[in-house]
Amino acid sequence: MRRRLGVVIASVGMMLGLVGITVATSQGHRSATSSPTYLVALGDSYAEGYQPGFPKGSETLHGFNNQVVTLVAPRHELTLVNFGCGGATSDSILHDLGCWSGALNAPSYPTSTQFAAALAFIGAHQGHIGLVTISLGFNDISNCIRQTNGVGCVAAAMPKMKTNLTSLVAKLRAVAGPKVPMIGTSYPDVMLAAWVAAPPAEDLARQSLTAFNQLINPNLAAGYATGNVSFVNVTKGTGAFIPLTSVTTLKPYGTIPVAVAKVCTLTWTCAVGDIHPNAAGYSAIAKIVAARYLQLAK
Numbered sequence: 001m002r003r004r005l006g007v008v009i010a011s012v013g014m015m016l017g018l019v020g021i022t023v024a025t026s027q028g029h030r031s032a033t034s035s036p037t038y039l040v041a042l043g044d045s046y047a048e049g050y051q052p053g054f055p056k057g058s059e060t061l062h063g064f065n066n067q068v069v070t071l072v073a074p075r076h077e078l079t080l081v082n083f084g085c086g087g088a089t090s091d092s093i094l095h096d097l098g099c100w101s102g103a104l105n106a107p108s109y110p111t112s113t114q115f116a117a118a119l120a121f122i123g124a125h126q127g128h129i130g131l132v133t134i135s136l137g138f139n140d141i142s143n144c145i146r147q148t149n150g151v152g153c154v155a156a157a158m159p160k161m162k163t164n165l166t167s168l169v170a171k172l173r174a175v176a177g178p179k180v181p182m183i184g185t186s187y188p189d190v191m192l193a194a195w196v197a198a199p200p201a202e203d204l205a206r207q208s209l210t211a212f213n214q215l216i217n218p219n220l221a222a223g224y225a226t227g228n229v230s231f232v233n234v235t236k237g238t239g240a241f242i243p244l245t246s247v248t249t250l251k252p253y254g255t256i257p258v259a260v261a262k263v264c265t266l267t268w269t270c271a272v273g274d275i276h277p278n279a280a281g282y283s284a285i286a287k288i289v290a291a292r293y294l295q296l297a298k
Contacts, residue, residue: 169227
């Protein structure tokens with residue numbers, strides 16, 4: 001996701017020795033023992049924790065995966081290993097080598113795909129994987145944003161995305177084992193920001209709700225289900241499906257739908273045309289993921 005979708009949105013308003021991984025565990029509660037329990041994160045710039053305007057990747061230490069570690073710490077001590085890479089798609093995570101844009105203190109895997117690197121890490125630490133999170137799918141439909149028939153474009157991209165996810169989660173589950181909690185996330189509907197773009201594009205905002213509700217989230221959920229990966233609907237959890245007839249006042253936009261105000265306050269989309277969450281947005285995602293993990297890890 002990262003800069004790729006940031007530019008697009010502005011236009012309308014992815015053993016250890018075998019794959020060459022160098023692991024530096026990032027912020028979290030590290031066990032005093034030599035065998036910590038890991039949260040392994042895979043995916044795109046949401047997994048990475050990207051925000052615009054921060055120096056040297058420091059903002060990624062406040063992404064939702066880092067915050068999950070803190071939120072569950074009273075009951076579960078996890079150490080984050082974040083393989084997330086800006087721009088990752090469900091295809092690139094399986095086929096592209098290295099990562100040009102990872103989180104601060106992230107593993108380095110220049111001669112490996114993101115998925116192979118993460119899979120090798122999980123295999124090398126069996127019995128010490130506490131949680132696996134996956135954030136994938138939005139970059140798969142990034143080219144649809146400029147399309148006249150955006151919903152049709154998204155529909156055409158779904159079969160490949162679902163096939164990739166099905167392959168990915170089957171291999172993850174086979175290596176991690178049947179009991180390791182795994183959580184796949186969706187996304188805030190950042191395209192609702194088109195409502196307050198210049199000029200406004202209310203039809204695009206409405207189409208995005210259809211795309212998320214009828215195509216993106218159902219296909220993500222179905223793909224994850226094949227590997228017993230628990231799906232969390234971040235789109236719903238961040239208020240996107242509040243009826244557009246429900247309005248509020250938000251400066252400098254005036255009276256706008258509550259759902260639009262939610263995306264404006266939880267992401268950078270309305271303010272600077274960047275689709276990534278701000279601190280409040282990553283916190284909202286972290287709370288949803290942490291709550292599901294605490295249910296799964298009972």
